[in-house]
Amino acid sequence: xxxxxxxxxxxxxxxxxxxxxxxxxxxxxxxxxxxxxxxxxxxxxxxxxxxxxxxxxxxxxxxxxxxxxxxxxxxxxxxxxxxxxxxxxxxxxxxxxxxxxxxxxxxxxxxxxxxxxxxxxxxxxxxxxxxxxxxxxxxxxxxxxxxxxxxxxxxxxxxxxxxxxxxxxxxxxxxxxxxxxxxxxxxxxxxxxxxxxxxxxxxxxxxxxxxxxxxxxxxxxxxxxxxxxxxxxxxxxxxxxxxxxxxxxx
Amino acid sequence: xxxxxxxxxxxxxxxxxxxxxxxxxxxxxxxxxxxxxxxxxxxxxxxxxxxxxxxxxxxxxxxxxxxxxxxxxxxxxxxxxxxxxxxxxxxxxxxxxxxxxxxxxxxxxxxxxxxxxxxxxxxxxxxxxxxxxxxxxxxxxxxxxxxxxxxxxxxxxxxxxxxxxxxxxxxxxxxxxxxxxxxxxxxxxxxxxxxxxxxxxxxxxxxxxxxxxxxxxxxxxxxxxxxxxxxxxxxxxxxxxxxxxx
Ligand SMILES: Nc1ncnc2c1ncn2[C@@H]1O[C@H](COP(=O)(O)OP(=O)(O)OP(=O)(O)O)[C@@H](O)[C@H]1O
Ligand SMILES: [Mg+2]
Numbered sequence: 495x496x497x498x499x500x501x502x503x504x505x506x507x508x509x510x511x512x513x514x515x516x517x518x519x520x521x522x523x524x525x526x527x528x529x530x531x532x533x534x535x536x537x538x539x540x541x542x543x544x545x546x547x548x549x550x551x552x553x554x555x556x557x558x559x560x561x562x563x564x565x566x567x568x569x570x571x572x573x574x575x576x577x578x579x580x581x582x583x584x585x586x587x588x589x590x591x592x593x594x595x596x597x598x599x600x601x602x603x604x605x606x607x608x609x610x611x612x613x614x615x616x617x618x619x620x621x622x623x624x625x626x627x628x629x630x631x632x633x634x635x636x637x638x639x640x641x642x643x644x645x646x647x648x649x650x651x652x653x654x655x656x657x658x659x660x661x662x663x664x665x666x667x668x669x670x671x672x673x674x675x676x677x678x679x680x681x682x683x684x685x686x687x688x689x690x691x692x693x694x695x696x697x698x699x700x701x702x703x704x705x706x707x708x709x710x711x712x713x714x715x716x717x718x719x720x721x722x723x724x725x726x727x728x729x730x731x732x733x734x735x736x737x738x739x740x741x742x743x744x
Numbered sequence: 745x746x747x748x749x750x751x752x753x754x755x756x757x758x759x760x761x762x763x764x765x766x767x768x769x770x771x772x773x774x775x776x777x778x779x780x781x782x783x784x785x786x787x788x789x790x791x792x793x794x795x796x797x798x799x800x801x802x803x804x805x806x807x808x809x810x811x812x813x814x815x816x817x818x819x820x821x822x823x824x825x826x827x828x829x830x831x832x833x834x835x836x837x838x839x840x841x842x843x844x845x846x847x848x849x850x851x852x853x854x855x856x857x858x859x860x861x862x863x864x865x866x867x868x869x870x871x872x873x874x875x876x877x878x879x880x881x882x883x884x885x886x887x888x889x890x891x892x893x894x895x896x897x898x899x900x901x902x903x904x905x906x907x908x909x910x911x912x913x914x915x916x917x918x919x920x921x922x923x924x925x926x927x928x929x930x931x932x933x934x935x936x937x938x939x940x941x942x943x944x945x946x947x948x949x950x951x952x953x954x955x956x957x958x959x960x961x962x963x964x965x966x967x968x969x970x971x972x973x974x975x976x977x978x979x980x981x982x983x984x985x986x987x988x989x990x
Binding site (some may be wrong): 516550553554555556557574575578579581582583584587588590591592593598601602603605606607608645689 | 746747749751752753754759761762830831832833834835836837838839840841842843902987989990
């Protein structure tokens with residue numbers, strides 16, 4: 495899984511000393527992270543550690559106070575359109591219009607990307623929601639909304655995809671299919687992924703790199719192989735890292 | 745441009761999917777029909793010809809100063825504050841269109857909604873007058889009046905969008921907008937000097953142009969004032985929208 499050449503390719507995502515603090519003083523500090531084509535990076539961390547915050551800065555929903563955040567070589571804030579042209583995301587619960595049908599929700603995203611109705615229907619088919627295109631999203635189940643959110647994120651073959659808890663609410667089949675889809679897109683098309691989850695087992699199966707976030711700080715960004723060489727499972731690795739950090743801080 | 749049109753069509757689609765706008769359009773038509781019927785009944789009973797007052801201009805005053813602003817406030821709430829509070833605003837901001845394009849498309853969609861109601865009023869009243877057997881005198885000058893009144897409507901839309909940036913509660917936004925609207929009408933009534941510098945006093949903008957001979961200088965000043973309000977609301981609204989964390 496570790497065949498990407500780190501030294502030659504330009505990074506898709508480059509974060510350097512990025513700090514984002516909310517008005518209540520919480521947030522993330524001094525984040526450094528580089529993602530290259532074909533990487534599937536897992537962000538692992540407890541609740542409230544700042545995974546979503548990092549992702550929101552990366553996709554331009556939140557503005558960082560300081561530091562660099564470049565996507566495809568473009569600073570996300572100043573050159574948003576160039577940076578976001580090949581990026582897509584699913585952050586927290588999918589952002590859907592409940593009073594619109596599934597197809598209309600997809601069309602809202604498709605039109606901006608210059609795609610048509612057929613692309614929208616293909617995306618629906620990919621997440622097995624065909625037959626529901628005319629149903630109002632407000633009447634969808636949790637997992638169906640999640641599937642629709644994934645369909646929107648995969649629309650138009652983006653090269654960099656940010657997924658926050660992608661398998662939240664999905665059934666067993668959905669989990670397996672999502673994982674396969676991610677791995678396939680990375681291997682065949684060189685897509686890069688940034689995936690947040692608090693399920694260590696899922697990250698271990700999907701990702702080839704792992705970053706641990708804890709209390710607003712990102713530490714130990716390594717390859718999955720390296721992490722698994724040090725500890726028997728990713729869960730053990732995570733607990734060890736966090737303990738090391740706590741010990742060091744005390 | 746393709747990017748902007750994509751966003752803009754999406755905003756229009758969102759407004760069109762809300763049935764209440766159709767209902768309000770039907771109510772508009774009904775109001776017109778009722779007024780025409782009352783007018784004809786009065787004419788019939790009293791024998792006094794009221795045909796001099798054409799329906800188009802009579803109803804324009806009411807709709808432009810109350811009904812259409814309310815529709816615009818509602819549209820602005822639907823596309824801004826309710827989206828923020830329902831967490832669907834993120835959907836627009838996660839697409840590869842800049843925040844400026846999103847803001848501009850939404851604002852323009854809100855304005856277009858008001859303009860649709862305005863011209864729907866024109867065509868409905870014209871059709872009703874034809875059915876009622878009126879002569880349609882002054883057709884072009886009244887059309888001109890409608891066109892002129894579409895201009896201050898833009899400032900109304902910009903104001904509503906601006907207020908939407910201040911809070912995420914649509915109820916509060918509606919309340920503030922209505923207070924501003926009604927407050928300025930009241931101020932206009934009791935303190936005409938104050939009213940003259942408020943943007944809402946241009947609700948019946950056409951009155952300034954048609955049938956009166958205002959000095960050129962005063963005209964320029966009024967246009968400038970309207971422009972100033974428009975710029976202020978647009979820039980202020982965009983400034984807040986651009987900086988917001990979603
Ligand atoms: N809009 C906000 N305003 C103020 N503080 C916030 C805001 N959003 C998040 N926070 C705070 O920032 C910190 C990081 O939150 P974040 O949502 O990034 O955590 P997370 O790692 O995604 O957690 P989870 O695993 O539960 O999704 C938390 O302490 C949270 O309280
Ligand atoms: Mg989160």
